[in-house]
Amino acid sequence: MEYKNEKLKEEKVFKDPVHRYIHVRDKVIWDVIGAREFQRLRRIRQLGTTYLVFHGAEHSRFHHSLGVYEIVRRIIDDGFQGRPEWNDDERLLTLCAALLHDLGHGPFSHAFENVFDLDHEEFTQAILLGNTEVNEILSRVSEDFPQKVADVIGKTYPDKLVVSLISSQIDADRMDYLQRDAYFTGVSYGHFDMERILRVMRPKEEQAVVTYSGMHAVEDYIMSRYQMYWQVYFHPVSRSAEVILTKILHRAKYLNDTGYVFKHKPTHFSSFFDKTFLLEEYIALDEGVMTTYFQWWMTEEDTILADLSSRFINRKLFQYVDFNPATEYEKVLQLSELFREAGLDPEYYLVSDSSSDLPYDFYRPGEENERLPIFLEMPNGELSELSLQSNIVDAITGKRRTDHKLYFPEDVLLKGKDQNPLYRKILEMLNR
Template sequence: MAYRDEQLSEEKVFKDPVHRYVHVRDRVVWDLIATPEFQRLRRIKQLGTTNLTFHGAEHSRFNHSLGVYEIVRRIISNFQDRPHWNKEERLLCLCAALLHDLGHGPFSHSFEKVFKLDHEYFTQQIIVGDTNINKVLERVNPGFSRDVADVIAKTYKDKLVVSLISSQIDADRMDYLQRDAYFTGVSYGHFDMERILRVMRPIEDQVVIKSTGMHAVEDYIMSRYQMYWQVYFHPVTRSAEVILSKILLRAKVLFEAEDFTFKLEPKHFLSFFNEDVKLADYLKLDDSIVFYYFQQWQDENDEILRDLCARFMNRHLFKYVEYTPNQPIDKWMELSRLFVEAGIDPEYYLVLDSSSDLPYDFYRPGEEGERLPINLLMPDGEVKELSRQSDIVEAISGKRRTDHKLYFPKDRIEALTDDGIKQRMKEILYN
């Protein structure tokens, strides 16, 4: 029997708190899960610093990746024997679902921002590079790893396959909304996924939803909206991310300084500091490695690095105030000057952070980052875009919400002995 068709002697299952069970019968999938590159995802938190706000959010990218695989497995099981579905794409879909987050690093988005990285690029490099993952995929047939990478990059020729992994209603979102809601303990991310899976239909190059399932889709979109603003953009979580980013930035600045020597050489970060990141270096980095350095850097000779690491490790976070971008620039300049006078470096201790989300958008040809819409299959066979049928979705469609906050160390301000500077800082911050 060809490797791509090989089945395990009996089905393996992972007990899962969200989907009850994750079912594996394909030898290829089982072998992929066993690779070091996939097992690494056990050591990468799904939600980065969110556990400092919601203490249950300790789940990993490994959990989530299995969940996305399981949802896609159920979808294509429902697609069997339906028109427009190509059975030959089954294993490709399963592998792409399983591996779609393979390139995430520790504290993914903060890490990427500081070092100008892209986890999707590294996902593709792990899949097509000299890795155990690649060896498994190439055993299926030569070039199969490239097909998997193309699905994840959204460049694969069959857009129906791509839409299962990446669209405005895909397996990725359906898993992380429910999983993140479960582990954070909030109620916002729950929706009737089983109903949505039952009414999904493959049509040519897209997945559509039977119109009878419209209300389940509305619930899904509102769940996503609430999760972003109540969990993902929670200001306490963002405060931790701000400090995390500043730690990495400070470490990079110190590395580049000719007059500073680390007590503990940051060898795991060297290629990142030099902006020449090799795949092998990237794969060696996970949450535990980063935490080790942060723990050690609490005893470094640099006061700023010491303080920021102690804040992060001990959850001594920055406070925040709402900030309006159209506020007079002279107040911002004065606040920065007062921080300098008080001996508090505004580069690390006065940080403007913005959160922005577009909960749903219809198709806008030619726009950068355009999104394919969610389409409904009407009883007469016609396909109609969701916001044209749903008043709820129309109300939020195409409307970007942005939130700005200014983060600062309130304790440092309160400890100032110069009452004049302290009072003026407070006036600017709180008025």
């Protein structure tokens, strides 16, 4: 039998807390799950530093990737198959893209990417096309199959319907992570009626759409996403942990570049510091490796690296205050100078951080990060953009919300304020 169409002798089933069961019958999918690059995702948390706020958030990108695969499998096998707008020849490609869409995430994901100026989608494509087990498995389907999967993930594949199932404003990726992250953080915000949405999804030439009768389920989904971003993903305490993590890496890079002699040399990081790392080194770096270094660095002679590492490992996080960069810029400059006078390096101990989200938007041609809108299929068969029919969605469409925080070591300031008048002055300014 041709490998592309080969089925397992017996269906494999993963027990899953969100979808109950994840079903695998395709030999290709089963083989990809067993590849070392995919197994690595067990060692990358889905929510980065959020476990330091919501203690249950220990789930991995392995969990999430299987969940996205299962949602796409259900959309295709239970909803799209047999409909004239759906080309069933794209089934395996779509399933592989769903399963592998997060393959290139680094440890602690976005914080790691920001420090080293990396893009996880580019590394996903590099793993798919490189000398890897995943590439070898996909190449058995056809010589160009790894490139097709990479094109779907890179949003350049010609069949836009396939791309929309993996990446759009209502895709399998979001439908899984909202529910999965809500489950593991213990919050109720991320729950919505996915069963209803899957029943009313329809394939069209450009993208998947939703019948008009399913509009209220989509409204619920969008509001769930809005709440999850501000209650979980942008939680200020999680952002504090991410600030410290980022500063640990910045400090280690600075020390490495200036010739500091580490007690525990950052062997696994050296090639990242000078941007000479190979794909194999990227794949070898996971959160267990990083955490081990942070534990070692707690005993370094450099007091900043030792302190930041200890804060992260022992959850002694920075406190925060709201601030407006447009009106309080001068205040931050004054605080920075006071920090320096007090012996606290503001580069590491006075950190501004901003979070911003656009919960839903319609198509704005030519703008950065163009968003394909959600379309409803009306009773007469015509398509209508969601915000034209929903008052709820219209109220938040195109409205970006941004939040700014200033992070600092309040514990140090409070402990030393009786001995150091500068500490008292800093606290007074921060609390105005």
